[in-house]
Amino acid sequence: MASQLDMFPSPREVDDVVVKLRRPLRLREPRHLDDESMARLLEESGSYRVLRKLVARQIVDKPRPGFPRHGVIVDTETTGLDHSKDEIIEIGAVAFTFNDEGHIGDVTGVYGGLQQPTASIHPDITRLTGITDEMVAGQMIDVGLLRALVDPADLVIAHNAGFDRPFCEAFSSLFSGKAWACSVKEVDWSARGFEGTKLGYLIGQSGYFHDGHRAVDDCFALLEVLAGAGGATEPSAFAELLETSQRSRVRIYAEHSPFDMKDHLKARGYRWSDGSDGRPKSWWTEIDEGELATELAFLRSEIYRWEEADPPIKRLTAFDRYKA
Numbered sequence: 001m002a003s004q005l006d007m008f009p010s011p012r013e014v015d016d017v018v019v020k021l022r023r024p025l026r027l028r029e030p031r032h033l034d035d036e037s038m039a040r041l042l043e044e045s046g047s048y049r050v051l052r053k054l055v056a057r058q059i060v061d062k063p064r065p066g067f068p069r070h071g072v073i074v075d076t077e078t079t080g081l082d083h084s085k086d087e088i089i090e091i092g093a094v095a096f097t098f099n100d101e102g103h104i105g106d107v108t109g110v111y112g113g114l115q116q117p118t119a120s121i122h123p124d125i126t127r128l129t130g131i132t133d134e135m136v137a138g139q140m141i142d143v144g145l146l147r148a149l150v151d152p153a154d155l156v157i158a159h160n161a162g163f164d165r166p167f168c169e170a171f172s173s174l175f176s177g178k179a180w181a182c183s184v185k186e187v188d189w190s191a192r193g194f195e196g197t198k199l200g201y202l203i204g205q206s207g208y209f210h211d212g213h214r215a216v217d218d219c220f221a222l223l224e225v226l227a228g229a230g231g232a233t234e235p236s237a238f239a240e241l242l243e244t245s246q247r248s249r250v251r252i253y254a255e256h257s258p259f260d261m262k263d264h265l266k267a268r269g270y271r272w273s274d275g276s277d278g279r280p281k282s283w284w285t286e287i288d289e290g291e292l293a294t295e296l297a298f299l300r301s302e303i304y305r306w307e308e309a310d311p312p313i314k315r316l317t318a319f320d321r322y323k324a
Contacts, residue, residue, distance in 0.1 A: 049207075050207075056107075056110075064106055069098045070097060070098075071095070071096055072096070073222050074091065074219070075164065075215040075219050076091050076167050077090040077131060077214075079117050079122065079125055080125070081163070089116075089136055090136075091141055092215025092217075092218065093111045093149050093216075094223055095109040096223065102242045102243065104236075110149075112215055113139070116137055130214065150174050150175065155181055156175065156179065156181070159182075159183045160182065161183075161322040162322045165322040165324075181241050183237075186240075189237075199222060202222075203224070208221070246318065249315070250287055251313065252299070253279070254270060255280050255312055257282065257283060257304065265303065271283065271284060280312060286316070292313070
């Protein structure tokens with residue numbers, strides 16, 4: 001009687017079996033990708049977003065023809081928020097060319113300078129800007145170099161011109177008499193798909209990162225955002241900024257408005273001025289000139305409630321907007 005063990009081959013018989021593969025195994029050669037190819041591969045997976053380090057544009061000696069206008073982006077770092085008592089400790093400026101259609105040409109000059117203030121820099125300012133007392137000791141902004149960039153400018157741009165312009169004009173008269181534009185207020189960033197107006201949001205959603213809160217770095221970052229925040233058919237953010245800056249605006253002061261109407265004015269976007277800055281002591285708002293008739297009709301019918309009410313108004317252009 002055969003043993004059950006006889007039904008299995010012996011170890012020697014197994015060792016003699018040779019299994020042949022249809023084709024030999026080949027180890028896949030590793031792919032050697034450069035940084036940009038790796039970044040695109042990650043983005044194409046749909047699981048990653050890659051931020052690229054912003055590289056500043058090169059300064060050119062001979063700007064390309066076709067861009068006859070001159071602009072300058074200005075950014076300041078200061079010891080505080082009040083231009084009447086606080087001081088500039090750093091200023092950055094990037095000059096560039098552009099045309100009337102809102103296309104940016106070339107960078108023609110850059111200046112960045114530190115200045116020692118009359119008092120020590122507060123630790124909160126150092127944490128925000130990275131600028132220390134040691135960095136500014138003995139430093140002074142070169143007004144001559146700065147003037148070489150600002151004097152030819154048809155337009156001075158700041159990201160929050162309502163802050164930078166008063167500081168710049170308090171620092172030097174070279175900024176007076178210039179047309180200014182604000183890249184916070186004069187571009188509809190929300191309509192362009194951005195989630196905020198802070199420069200950090202704008203640069204991040206544009207696909208970059210940079211060394212923020214240093215003046216020249218912020219100027220270059222803003223230039224790239226303005227140049228690139230558009231689509232195939234959509235005008236760039238700079239084109240929108242240029243067009244908006246050329247519109248006349250009107251500031252209306254609801255002077256002597258009834259006290260019980262303050263909530264209605266506030267809800268409509270009016271702000272209170274206590275008169276300390278030279279404006280009338282009243283609620284006020286700023287609108288496009290084309291909206292003036294509608295706004296006056298609102299004030300006469302809803303606030304003053306008499307047809308002959310004539311609240312003070314002031315027309316503003318880029319030459320006087322954002323002044324202190």
